Amino acid sequence: MKESENFFEKVYEVVRLIPYGKVTTYGCIAKYLGAAKSARMVGWAMNNSHNLLKEVPAHRVVNRKGMLTGKHHFGGTNLMQQLLENEGIIVIENQIQELEKVFWDPIKELS
DNA sequence: ACCATGACGTTTC
DNA sequence: CGAAACGCCATGG
Numbered sequence: 001m002k003e004s005e006n007f008f009e010k011v012y013e014v015v016r017l018i019p020y021g022k023v024t025t026y027g028c029i030a031k032y033l034g035a036a037k038s039a040r041m042v043g044w045a046m047n048n049s050h051n052l053l054k055e056v057p058a059h060r061v062v063n064r065k066g067m068l069t070g071k072h073h074f075g076g077t078n079l080m081q082q083l084l085e086n087e088g089i090i091v092i093e094n095q096i097q098e099l100e101k102v103f104w105d106p107i108k109e110l111s
Numbered sequence: 112a113c114c115a116t117g118a119c120g121t122t123t124c
Numbered sequence: 125c126g127a128a129a130c131g132c133c134a135t136g137g
Contacts (some may be wrong), residue, residue, distance in 0.1 A: 007134095025113035026119055036120090037132045044134065063119060070118030115137085123129075 007033065008045040014106050018060045021087040023096060024102035025037065025064050032106045046070060059083040066096035
């Protein structure tokens with residue numbers, strides 16, 4: 001690992017800052033970090049987050065559509081959806097409902 | 112060094 | 125309006 005961890009570390013930091021019952025998108029995080037074109041890297045960082053000693057609430061991070069694309073990475077079950085619903089977020093068919101309502105923009109909130 | 116893949120996003124047809 | 129293709133960046137083989 002190298003300084004690149006700084007990028008991942010930043011991602012994890014922002015994800016951990018997501019308040020309870022709120023969610024954000026990969027693109028927003030990437031943009032907040034100054035790598036708007038690297039939204040995929042954010043998702044990749046999440047994948048690597050499993051290797052971290054500290055757990056990251058990746059279940060609060062979804063794609064632009066609010067779809068739980070990465071739920072399969074949470075154990076192959078509906079764990080991700082369960083976690084979100086547990087926080088009061090309505091999830092139907094791997095898709096977050098009232099996304100605008102639970103959406104949390106780090107740029108807007110952390111600006 | 113090149114090709115293939117990915118928890119995305121935007122643009123085009 | 126819906127689906128497909130392209131683009132971006134980083135990692136792995």
